[in-house]
Amino acid sequence: MNLLKTLGRGVLATALALPLAAAGLTAKAPPAAASDNGLSIRPAMGWSSWSFVRRWPTEAKMKAQADALVSSGLKDKGYVYLNLDDFYQKCDANGFVVDQYGRWAIDEAKFPSGIKALADYVHSKGLKFGFYVTPGIAKNAVTRNTPIEGTSYRAKDIADTTRQEKNYNCKNMYYIDYSKPGSQEFVNSWAKQFADWGVDYLKIDGVGSHDIPDVRAWDKALRATGRPINYALSNNLAIADAPTWRQLANSWRTQGDVECYCGPGPNGSGHPLTNWSKITSRFTSAANWQQYAGPGGWNDLDSLQIGNGDQIGLTADQRRSHMTLWAMAASPLLIGGDLTDLNATDRAILGNERLIAVNQDGVAARRLVNSGNQQVWHKKEADGDHVIALFNTGTSGNQTVSVNWSQAGIVGAAAVTDLWSGQSGGVVNGSYSATLRPGETRLIRATPQAGSTTRYEAEGASYSAGSTVDSNHGGFSGSGFVNTANAAGAYVEWTVESATARDAALTLRYANGTAVVRPMDVVVNGTAVAANRAFGPTGAWTSWADATLTVPLKQGTNTVRATATTANGAPNLDYLDRG
Template sequence: MKRLRTLLTGALGLALATAGFLMAPPQQEAAASDNGLSVRPAMGWSSWSFVRRWPTEAKMKAQADALVSSGLKDHGYVYINLDDFYQKCDSNGFVVDQYGRWAVDEAKFPSGIKALADYIHSKGLKFGFYVTPGIAKNAVTRNTPIEGTSYRAKDIADTSRQEKNYNCKNMYYIDYSKPGSQEFVNSWARQFASWGVDYLKIDGVGSHDIPDVRAWDKALRASGRPINYALSNNLAIADAPTWRQLANSWRTQGDVECYCGSGPNGSGFPLTTWDKVTSRFTSAANWQQYAGPGGWNDLDSLEIGNGDQVGLTADQRRSHMTLWAMAASPLLLGTDLTALTATDKAMLTNDRLIAVNQDGVAAKRIVNSSPKQVWSKREAGGDYIVALFNTGTSGNQTVSVNWSQVGFSGAAAVTDLWSGQSGGTVNGSYSVTLRPGETRLIRATPQSGTTVRYEAENASYIAGSTVDTDHGGFSGTGFVNTPNAAGAYVEWTVESATARDAALTIRYANGTTAGRPMDVSVNGTVVSAGRAFNGTGAWTTWADSSLTVPLKAGANTVRVTATTANGAPNLDCIDRG
């Protein structure tokens, strides 16, 4: 049964709701960081996978040189990110400067971090850096001053608790209720900005570190330099709205590296395994709704560049990149750029794949029948991108999908995005036989006369609404259950190639005997007032309400708004003819 909800109390609340002031954003557009950065997923290289615990100035410069000379920079890979183990340690943890901030190991970086950043910038690239939450034990022991204040390290440290740190350890929590705590983080962020940092990864973050995440967000905004803000790793999905509000990306799982190489601490090749990659399929599906411009689900490093020795076959590497592209994950390479293979360079510079990653849309999983998976997303121009996978390690698999599952009906012109070859016009459904670990990535362009489906769970809706799955028969991944109140609404953005009158079908369920009328408006004008959405007999019985509406060329706003205290019926989707 449709759950009863209180939208707002009192006449003022109802007036605000009716006026539309309480809109929940689309799920894939959950409230994002407004720092203006990472409008599209970051692309570049990070030191952790290959360089691991032994970064040096020379190694970082060599990778930057290779990023440029290989042509990767010309395809959008611009970040060179220095990860952990650049710091200097003693028996008590991190050596610190006069203001309690980590000291850089001069033996590894004799010219200093600013000089390294300057070199990277001279190549037309951007420089990334690394930190973890907390304040170093040595800062507290020395009781170092906090730059620009009368406070000292002991004033802000909670010495009863130690933060997670993977290198020198010995990091205390910061008590953000104490004056001087925000100022300490601010001083660190100012130092990074003065060095020319363009990207900051804060590692070892858990839900208990939300105060640190907030403090760093505030500090970076005040630093005087735009700095892309990344969180790591294995963050809790329960706090996804917080990560998205504060940061530009967040790691959804632990490391993709297998730590199974022959070198110290499992370094060296192989860098990863197919199991490590395929574990990302489920997390990408679970986190999909939180990705969008300004904030991205980070599936970790892209281990493509050094051929089979990274631990993946060529088919598996193409699938690896396909999933990262479909999920709109940052594309941060982990391999040795000074030793790129021709096969892998061709993968990494495939502009059709890069465009799928950079379109700003995270795909949904629409078929999950192990080892067969299908993912799809609709781009702003109206095309659909569809990825079909065989995630198994043995045996060919025939993977199929109906266009109605993708979001339209009729015929589509198909292009294979890995090869660039046309697949002709395909009617009704698409099918392909795939080798173990192989993928097929296609662009499907609906042809004239097709019907395009817009799911309610991808729409905007009034606050207090939920996306539910407890009544079967819906399409997509759920239906929208709004509050029971006048003014409750769902709003879609509907595309049209031309200005025209178009058929629109609203799919709904009303398990009560009372009608739930709604106004239907297009671009702010009511085109059907008090339209009847009568009882369908059960919440699992879905019905269609069809009408013709005027659409302009381009994007159109279609809203359905409840006109009585009964609220709206459960809303599944609209189909545009």
């Protein structure tokens, strides 16, 4: 199945725009280098064992979930990863039992056929197989001083026995000293074992900033296998190191577990799996981390707690809001519920192709409104459509949630489609409102109408290092403006769509609160259309002015870059309007 065709034109248009990223342009700012392993160009979709199966995975349970992923029709919607999380290992009193090379041994009672046989079964269903590990080297490996495969080194040569790594199962994991020869080779041998078994996705858990050497080592080891393995980091990672996570991995957990551990079973297992506060806590982290998401690397809000009706701990309205936030944030969609007991409501939620298209469009949404129980989120897709989500996050009382088109950078009228129902909302001018029940969401696609102006906010563009998105001077459109670095060469670059090749009017809105001109070169598709154009004083930083010029646009995707030509930098830039 051609998923892009199935999911809609926004996804397809974004996919066609990907060569821009390959050429070094970023989808949003600040720029952060993405992993170049070629994987996770779109957020991963599938199922993970932790939420429901928890500490008791078995071969039979994993096969049953694989079967259900296919029979439910969700595989055909794009949910293709079947991920085995923790507690597949064998432990003794000293921690993990290990093989002859110091790697974790599999619990044969749970997986009598072995992991390779399970991966083969998953692959036979047209799915991909995911696996799990944590940093470090097992105490039993050090005690036995096991050899490191293919080398003359042994476990004691690389272990730092003064420090223990975080581990949630057998514990007793020592740090690896990566200054010691044999350390990278140990991780390489483990990664090669996973690749030989047929692993397609690897979650490395218990990761903190102190584990960056491990994260680098695993990235290097996975690449060395020659097998494409989607590389995920967990959990509650530090946002201060976000550029590092983005450079090395394909996804990273932005918070702790979404599970509430409030069920009646051992260790809080069983239903309910989560609660509404666990979901609503993700709004802030999604907003804070938004700038780091993009093709090749995604902010992971944790598993989707959807599938088994209200017993999962959320009402139907809350589950739709849960799905909407994950879709808008471009988070991986990894279902946590029991696929063998899907109800019709949740199958429809998970399988809604319009929602999946929003998730898979390669754009992480920004938050426009955060007021009490009201949230509004927005993203602009590569084809020029705007996707807007309105939420009532409260637990009692209806809320009328509104968004002005100007907040989303829409000028003129827009045709509205409700993405949950697929129904048309007609052509709307000025603003959009919805009265929402507690926990309810409204997700719309707004398509600017022919002949109207299309607005591209500067804060949604790419910009040079040292530039910032600010909101300390009033009168701006959207959520802020770009204050470039005070340097020649500082720039803002927009990606502008055009349905046809034509001459178009472009209007730059700017403010210059100084007494001197701040000239800029304006370059379209690599060709200068206005050299050293003057952007004079506007009287104050809160006084905004328009500069309009006519430029040639090609059909499809265009780049428009405004670059400061003096050491004073550019004026503050609010938006670019395309007529």
